Amino acid sequence: MRDLMQDEAAAPRPTAAGRVLAIFEVFRTASSALSMAEVSRRASLSMTTTHRLMHELLDWGAVERTDEGRYRLGTKMLELAASSGAALRLRERAVPALLRLHRMLRVLVVHLSIRDGFESVYVESFRSAHGTISTNRIGGRMPLHLTANGRILLAYADSAVQDAYLASPLEARTRFSDVDPAVLRGEFELVRERRWIITTGQVTENTGGIAAPVFDGHDRVVAAVGIVVNVAEQHLEDYVEMVRSAAAQITHAIETVED
């Protein structure tokens, strides 16, 4: 569609590895399969270089060709993700509890996320067939202060992380979005005290979230479980215990099978 904004597409460092990563970056931000020339442009690499690198990636299986001759990331990347540290084991142990939670809450969305830097990354998410609210997919990212899950993760992060985060510019998505560090610090306080949180109107005006922390065997928070609901919906508080219970189940699943 709009092909004229690849200007600031992250100038790849003049190192060979940097160029490979630049190509990955292109695919990470691209929504569909790309032609080699498109990759070349977006990665700011010469066609020659792109061509050679792409073929190395093809041989290895990092990218694959579509029937129309375009390129996209290959299934081997799936394997890599599965080997990726935190995500894998966590997801595996968490799914049963997430499913139970999801089953109790037909119409809603269930999310499991971990913190990566200043962002919340979705490790798993189940939404019901119709529920089109919240379009996050696995691997998707959101600012920490706008989602219930994110606030859980930030509330339990090192104070150094909290300070740094609150000192950075805080994005607002609605007129209700909390961007005042003082308010957020208060939220964190509350979270650590109650071990759950409710947010409303932060991402879009008519949605809210309920989330709770997942602990590892050493009382450290490794993830957050949360659901997204329509604020029009009755008492959000009614869901709190279900979410907390799911979080507790996952905590238990992680603690027992420690390795």
Place this chain on the structure above:
Amino acid sequence: MRDLMQDEAAAPRPTAAGRVLAIFEVFRTASSALSMAEVSRRASLSMTTTHRLMHELLDWGAVERTDEGRYRLGTKMLELAASSGAALRLRERAVPALLRLHRMLRVLVVHLSIRDGFESVYVESFRSAHGTISTNRIGGRMPLHLTANGRILLAYADSAVQDAYLASPLEARTRFSDVDPAVLRGEFELVRERRWIITTGQVTENTGGIAAPVFDGHDRVVAAVGIVVNVAEQHLEDYVEMVRSAAAQITHAIETVED
């Protein structure tokens, strides 16, 4: 544990990109976090090179450090996988139907797989809490001829692919494993005729599988849905309709939201 078998660890091509991929390969096959020296050895790279590359990967987010200072793949790999062609959209559209199937079949395992070369890759899999049969995780691979899902995928593949596959050495995992090309060809015939399959004792003696094909909008098979059951269990045939129904639902979900 056994650190003496890194000999045949895929000599990385003497190209910079090849070295990067060698590192990815190390993590792909490693089960836990690794020290940099371990990566260096397994990838057959000098410490200097490993050190420099690893830091580039760290900066970009491809790998991350554990608390103990070891290295593992970073959460950004999750994002890459989510952007990976076939897997993503397919998985997204399929999950609701898979969940419905899973809900009906408490004790069992539900798998969604696609074909990648001569292997079946699991795109999603749900197992019930206790059911410890079948240890496949997302991104996991299996030979095509041994699983119900794999046979579905192979039965609908180009005949060129079939011929090539059947001409290659066929692994057997139990004394019941079918490794006779003629027998397998017969199976494929049957699959295309009935649009479902039952296998028994192929991977382990006491498990069986039931699977059905998922089509895209152009009558091509893009995935297979299957379940794993204990052969001791009653009539495997009883599950066929449920599996076929789930496959049909996914087919429908893919066709409708074509893009």
Place this chain on the structure above:
DNA sequence: ACGTACGATTCCACCCGACGGAAGACAGTG
């Protein structure tokens, strides 16, 4: 059919980034 435009591929000579060795910093262990 012809011409144009764009993408993919191959070839090549120059050159700069990548490489490995060596040596030093650091931590844990006996």
Place this chain on the structure above:
DNA sequence: CACTGTCTTCCGTCGGGTGGAATCGTACGT
């Protein structure tokens, strides 16, 4: 304290990586 392993920095040399140009392929428009 010596020893063993890991991680890190520095540097001179060398080879793989690089961009340009030329070729081939294919789809589109006139």
